[in-house]
Amino acid sequence: VAKTSLTSPPWPEVPKLPDPMEEAKYHAEVVQRVNGMISSGRYGRLFAVVHFASKQWKVTSEDLIMMDNVLEAECGDRIRLEKVLLVGADDFTLIGRPLLGKDLVCVEATVIEKTESWPKIHMRFWKRHNYQRKKIIRNPQTVLRINTIELYPCLS
Amino acid sequence: MVVLSAARWLRSRLTDRFWRVQEVLRYARHFRGRRNRCYKLAVRSVRRAFVRSTKARREKKRFLRSLWITRIEAASLEHGLKYPAFISNLIKSQVELNRKVLADLAIYEPKTFKSLAALAQRRRHEGFLAALGDGKEPEGIFSRIVHHH
Numbered sequence: 443v444a445k446t447s448l449t450s451p452p453w454p455e456v457p458k459l460p461d462p463m464e465e466a467k468y469h470a471e472v473v474q475r476v477n478g479m480i481s482s483g484r485y486g487r488l489f490a491v492v493h494f495a496s497k498q499w500k501v502t503s504e505d506l507i508m509m510d511n512v513l514e515a516e517c518g519d520r521i522r523l524e525k526v527l528l529v530g531a532d533d534f535t536l537i538g539r540p541l542l543g544k545d546l547v548c549v550e551a552t553v554i555e556k557t558e559s560w561p562k563i564h565m566r567f568w569k570r571h572n573y574q575r576k577k578i579i580r581n582p583q584t585v586l587r588i589n590t591i592e593l594y595p596c597l598s
Numbered sequence: 599m600v601v602l603s604a605a606r607w608l609r610s611r612l613t614d615r616f617w618r619v620q621e622v623l624r625y626a627r628h629f630r631g632r633r634n635r636c637y638k639l640a641v642r643s644v645r646r647a648f649v650r651s652t653k654a655r656r657e658k659k660r661f662l663r664s665l666w667i668t669r670i671e672a673a674s675l676e677h678g679l680k681y682p683a684f685i686s687n688l689i690k691s692q693v694e695l696n697r698k699v700l701a702d703l704a705i706y707e708p709k710t711f712k713s714l715a716a717l718a719q720r721r722r723h724e725g726f727l728a729a730l731g732d733g734k735e736p737e738g739i740f741s742r743i744v745h746h747h
Binding site: 562 | 645646648649651652655691692693694695696698699702703706707709710713714717723724726727730746747
C-alpha cells in the first residue's frame with residue numbers, strides 16, 4: 443500500500459524501553475562500581491553545584507566565591523554548604539533530585555573577607571522637567587573560599 | 599561703635615571651582631571629542647552615561663539569561679535534543695539546575711552535560727509511552743481507523 447500522510451501517526455516513533463528487571467540489575471551494578479570508586483578514592487578533582495544565597499554556583503576546591511549580601515559569620519569561620527545539587531568527577535556524576543543527601547557530600551568553605559562593593563551610581567533624569575537624582579550605592583559583599591569537597595560511599 | 603554689616607573687602611568667593619569641575623570631568627575622560635575637556639558638554643554626557651548604566655543594570659539580567667539559553671540550546675542540539683524538550687524533561691525529573699549552571703556545565707563539563715541530555719531523553723520517551731497508552735485502536739464506530747488494503 444502506498445505511504446500517505448496518514449499511514450503513520452504524526453508523532454515520532456518511540457523506541458521501546460529496556461526490560462525493567464535487566465535495568466534494575468544494570469543499575470545495581472553501576473551503583474556498586476561507583477561506590478567502589480568512591481571508597482577507594484579513585485577520583486581526581488571533584489566539582490559540585492551548590493545552592494547558596496539564592497544562587498547556584500559551580501564550585502571546585504580552592505576557588506573563591508563572592509556574594510552580594512551579609513553572612514552572619516566572622517572572618518575565618520568554617521562553613522558547611524548544604525544544599526548540593528550535583529557532584530561530579532572525571533568518570534561519574536551524582537545528580538540530585540533535587541538535592542543530594544547530607545551523608546553523601548560535604549562541602550566546606552571559609553569566610554575570607556567582608557567588604558563593600560565599589561560605589562555604584564544610581565541616577566534618574568527626566569528631560570525638560572528639571573528632575574535629576576543621584577545616589578551612590580555600596581552593597582555589602584562576602585568572599586568565601588571553598589576548601590574541600592568530600593564524598594562518602596553511601597549510595598544505594 | 600556697633601557695625602551691623604560686614605566690610606566691603608570681605609567677600610564670599612568660590613575658591614574650589616576647579617575641584618567641583620574635576621568631579622564631573624573625571625568620569626568623562628574616556629569620551630570622544632570636546633566632551634572629555636569642556637565642562638558644559640561633559641555634564642550632559644556624564645549624566646546620560648549614568649542614567650544609561652542604571653538602566654543597563656536591569657537589562658543585563660535579561661541579556662545574560664538569553665545568552666545562557668542560546669548556549670544550552672546549542673549544546674543540547676549537539677546531543678540530539680531541542681531546548682524546550684531538554685528543559686521540560688529535566689524539570690519533570692526533579693533536577694533543579696538553573697540556566698547559568700547548565701551553560702557552565704555545557705562549556706566546561708561535556709560528559710556531565712551528555713548524561714543530563716540522556717536523562718532528559720529517557721524521561722521524554724517515558725512520557726510519550728505513558729501518553730500513548732496501549733496502542734490498541736479505540737472502540738466506537740467513528741473513532742476506529744479504517745485500513746484500506
